[in-house]
Amino acid sequence: MRYILGVMFYGASATSQARGDKVRLRNITGCREAIAESPYVVREALLSGYAGAWKEIFGNENPLHIEIGMGKGKFIHTMAKEHPNVNYVGIEKYSSVLLRAVQKLEQEEVPNLKLVRTDAEGIEGVFGIGEVDKIYLNFSDPWPKDRHAKRRLPSREFLNRYRRILKPEGSLEFKTDNRELFDFALEELEPAGWEAQALTYDLHRDEQMMEGNVMTEYEEKFSAMGNPICKYVIRPIGR
Numbered sequence: 001m002r003y004i005l006g007v008m009f010y011g012a013s014a015t016s017q018a019r020g021d022k023v024r025l026r027n028i029t030g031c032r033e034a035i036a037e038s039p040y041v042v043r044e045a046l047l048s049g050y051a052g053a054w055k056e057i058f059g060n061e062n063p064l065h066i067e068i069g070m071g072k073g074k075f076i077h078t079m080a081k082e083h084p085n086v087n088y089v090g091i092e093k094y095s096s097v098l099l100r101a102v103q104k105l106e107q108e109e110v111p112n113l114k115l116v117r118t119d120a121e122g123i124e125g126v127f128g129i130g131e132v133d134k135i136y137l138n139f140s141d142p143w144p145k146d147r148h149a150k151r152r153l154p155s156r157e158f159l160n161r162y163r164r165i166l167k168p169e170g171s172l173e174f175k176t177d178n179r180e181l182f183d184f185a186l187e188e189l190e191p192a193g194w195e196a197q198a199l200t201y202d203l204h205r206d207e208q209m210m211e212g213n214v215m216t217e218y219e220e221k222f223s224a225m226g227n228p229i230c231k232y233v234i235r236p237i238g239r
């Protein structure tokens, strides 16, 4: 099978704030076919039947951790290899990006990882109520314009969706180098009924929060440029 890969680029300024809505993706020949044929990708048409049934899909009772907006999948692929007793699902909106994660899996099989191409707006159709143990958001697109705030993955609108699919004792971890997005995410917690369990504005200098940290593609890139990485761990209040 042969894929012709396009290039993903982020506008001339390359600042992390501007990158969200400047993504341009060129066409990738054979992309949809490659994704459809992969045993690691759950086909979108079948997703509604999977909500509440991920234990059966993986064939075990292990906890379920998901990454929303996984990009090329470095983080979730590494996590799945390091934690074989956890089931992982990586979610990505664009086929052209998902394809990169699929290719990585074809080189190195990881039985406890599945990939889904879908928009996180429909996340409640992918997982059942209280089915997920942990949600990861890594370097989510900032959507800097106010009118696009609802599209930000740590917004209150998304937190409400996440609350429904999370187990009562579940939590959400968010990392970003974008201080404006992080401040916005913190402001969203109270109105959405969530609370922070842990918080840092400089993850790589925080020994405790760095324990077990797996770098994402963006984390590698932006920390190498000297940007401090912000992180919180949150959970819904009253659980």
Ligand SMILES: C[S@@+](CC[C@H](N)C(=O)[O-])C[C@H]1O[C@@H](n2cnc3c(N)ncnc32)[C@H](O)[C@@H]1O
Residues within 6 Å of the ligand: 068, 069, 070, 071, 072, 091, 092, 093, 094, 097, 118, 119, 120, 121, 137, 138, 139, 140, 141, 216, 217, 218, 219
């Ligand atoms: C800036 S990249 C970060 C990729 C990776 N998490 C990392 O840290 O290296 C954000 C990714 O989230 C995906 N994304 C943005 N909005 C999404 C949504 N509503 N549903 C699913 N994926 C989304 C984008 O397509 C992109 O691949």
